[in-house]
Amino acid sequence: xxxxKAQKSVDIAPAKNGGSGFYSDIVKExxxxxKNFMEDDKAYKADGQxxxxxPACGDVMRVWIKVDKKSERVKDLKxxxxxxxxxxxxxxxxxxxxxxxxxxxxxxxxxLRPQDITERLHGLPTRKIHCSVLGDKALRSAxxxxxxxQGETDKIEIESGxxxxxxxxxTDHDIEEAVLEGATNLxxxxxxxxxxxxxxxxxxxxxxxxxxYREKFFGAE
Amino acid sequence: xxxxxxxxxxxxxKTGNRSIAKKNKLTSNKSVRFVYMDHAATTPVDxxxxxxxxxxxxxxxxxxSSLHAPGQVAGAAVFNSRNSxxxxxxxxxxxxxxxxxxxxxxxxxxxGTVNSSAVEIKKLFGADALPHVITSAIEHPxxxxxxxxxxxxxxIELTQLKPxxxxxxxxxxxxxAINERTVLISIMYANNEVGSxxxxxxxxxxxxxxxxxxxxxxxxxxxxxxxxAGFFDLNFEKLHVxxxxxxxxxxxxxxxxxxxxxxxxxxxxPMIYGGGQERRLRSGTENVPGIVGLAKALELAQAxxxxxxxxxxxLRDRLIxxxxxxxxxxxxxxxxxxxxxxxxISFMDIEGEAAMLYLDAKGIYCSTGSACxxxxxxxxxVILALGLSYEAAHGSLRFTLGQSTTKKDVDxxxxxxxxxxxxxxxxxxxxxxxKQF
Numbered sequence: 001x002x003x004x005k006a007q008k009s010v011d012i013a014p015a016k017n018g019g020s021g022f023y024s025d026i027v028k029e030x031x032x033x034x035k036n037f038m039e040d041d042k043a044y045k046a047d048g049q050x051x052x053x054x055p056a057c058g059d060v061m062r063v064w065i066k067v068d069k070k071s072e073r074v075k076d077l078k079x080x081x082x083x084x085x086x087x088x089x090x091x092x093x094x095x096x097x098x099x100x101x102x103x104x105x106x107x108x109x110x111x112l113r114p115q116d117i118t119e120r121l122h123g124l125p126t127r128k129i130h131c132s133v134l135g136d137k138a139l140r141s142a143x144x145x146x147x148x149x150q151g152e153t154d155k156i157e158i159e160s161g162x163x164x165x166x167x168x169x170x171t172d173h174d175i176e177e178a179v180l181e182g183a184t185n186l187x188x189x190x191x192x193x194x195x196x197x198x199x200x201x202x203x204x205x206x207x208x209x210x211x212x213y214r215e216k217f218f219g220a221e
Numbered sequence: 222x223x224x225x226x227x228x229x230x231x232x233x234x235k236t237g238n239r240s241i242a243k244k245n246k247l248t249s250n251k252s253v254r255f256v257y258m259d260h261a262a263t264t265p266v267d268x269x270x271x272x273x274x275x276x277x278x279x280x281x282x283x284x285x286s287s288l289h290a291p292g293q294v295a296g297a298a299v300f301n302s303r304n305s306x307x308x309x310x311x312x313x314x315x316x317x318x319x320x321x322x323x324x325x326x327x328x329x330x331x332x333g334t335v336n337s338s339a340v341e342i343k344k345l346f347g348a349d350a351l352p353h354v355i356t357s358a359i360e361h362p363x364x365x366x367x368x369x370x371x372x373x374x375x376x377i378e379l380t381q382l383k384p385x386x387x388x389x390x391x392x393x394x395x396x397x398a399i400n401e402r403t404v405l406i407s408i409m410y411a412n413n414e415v416g417s418x419x420x421x422x423x424x425x426x427x428x429x430x431x432x433x434x435x436x437x438x439x440x441x442x443x444x445x446x447x448x449x450a451g452f453f454d455l456n457f458e459k460l461h462v463x464x465x466x467x468x469x470x471x472x473x474x475x476x477x478x479x480x481x482x483x484x485x486x487x488x489x490x491p492m493i494y495g496g497g498q499e500r501r502l503r504s505g506t507e508n509v510p511g512i513v514g515l516a517k518a519l520e521l522a523q524a525x526x527x528x529x530x531x532x533x534x535x536l537r538d539r540l541i542x543x544x545x546x547x548x549x550x551x552x553x554x555x556x557x558x559x560x561x562x563x564x565x566i567s568f569m570d571i572e573g574e575a576a577m578l579y580l581d582a583k584g585i586y587c588s589t590g591s592a593c594x595x596x597x598x599x600x601x602x603v604i605l606a607l608g609l610s611y612e613a614a615h616g617s618l619r620f621t622l623g624q625s626t627t628k629k630d631v632d633x634x635x636x637x638x639x640x641x642x643x644x645x646x647x648x649x650x651x652x653x654x655x656k657q658f
Binding site for chain 2: 085
């Protein structure tokens, strides 16, 4: 994993595909030939599983993990995704990133950010970024599930920050990050996070938070 | 080897431009077919149309407003085109207003009539009275967006009528929505997404009856006939419309040219000011090649509309029957009251953009009502307005057939789509009950 500074500087705008609507070759590879997707969940003995999203808002991601209890490394990750090309490719890439080499530790896996996945995919078209932001949440949910099953409830981490969109599990931190990355209004924050498409009732609060963070970081308008 | 050659030939014959298939970055397989099923988005330009247009780019290029001889040649081309379209609409040449496309025409129709009527409404009903406009919830954005904008600005009161579940409006609902301040009713002839055909003539008749009973000129009746123009009668007297929108890009004519039919006596304000062309309703030098192309395209489309409709209805129904054999699927829109070229089907548990791109790789080009394929984050407003679920909208695919479509193409789609649906369902964590659909 890269250090925190480097992570912050990752540009999730589609610098590498010139902003066109087209997907990079890596996105296409993962979309047309998805890696590690769950073929038979009944026969699979998962140590933890998590799900996020709803079919009504257009994205559902489900993640199953197997964990080596001694090293706390992810030995296997399987997934299923209902969503567009970006969503499928992002979950597929996530499964590769988490399990490659000796596998990420649960600690590392928890820190995986959508930006890291987007970067490995060589960028996504700007209006597709929001489709890639749910896989990591499903993964964190699966990690919590693992700790719950192990009886290590002290290690369960509720999504850092306060959950604003209950369906998509989007927190105030996600909105803060979107504003820091340049979003100035609801539409732009939605294009980065999808907030409010699963749970419309949270939109007024989202708008309030956008104003709050804009004032905090960029001064009053 | 010979097979590859043959398939290449097919591509060439159908598109006349193989490079489209070649350039498509998502197409990895070089010998895929080229099955274009997105004619509602736009059609190719007919070779005869292109031929008619060509001289007006470099030979007869003068400004039709100029009084000199070359100007008069260009002027005559515009004059003849105007007459030819007027004849098809059974209208007068001076009722044809050329604009820059379907959207420009729709915008002019709704904004132009609202603006011209506002003063009159205030005079009759007081300074706070607003003109009232009726439209459908499944209208094209070119009509809905300007109306919603006018509503938000406090310039009109807007009623958006919901169609029945089959996508067809009830005439009675339209009539019941009329009040004394209603200045405009805008209902599309046929829907671009789900293909449902509206009872335009009956609505028009009911509106005229209302106007007669109240002895007033309002409400005007506008219809967007862009999708219908290749298949149905455009005689304005039979349709009882006051305004009608047509464009080139949906009927094998050029893009960037549209027409607004404005019946004599209709009060309408321009949106673009300048040299006063098109009866002052649309200033700007006329797009002569475009106008010539639109007239030629409309003439060709109308001449063969009945024969072509019959042919496409057979192919359409074959495609519908074939695709509905796929489990957990449903047809959106009415089975009979629909455009001869429109197939719109939702597949449960999968997302339309992913399906569309898998088809794209197989050389099948269609579109979807999924949110992910739109600029906004919202799925198709049309499918939602039919009372269907978000899931149905996300999983919808639209295939629109056209002149190049053959039975072979249809069978190719029927053969390939089940595999795409199966693959995407295999990686989908969703398995909804049909009832939720």
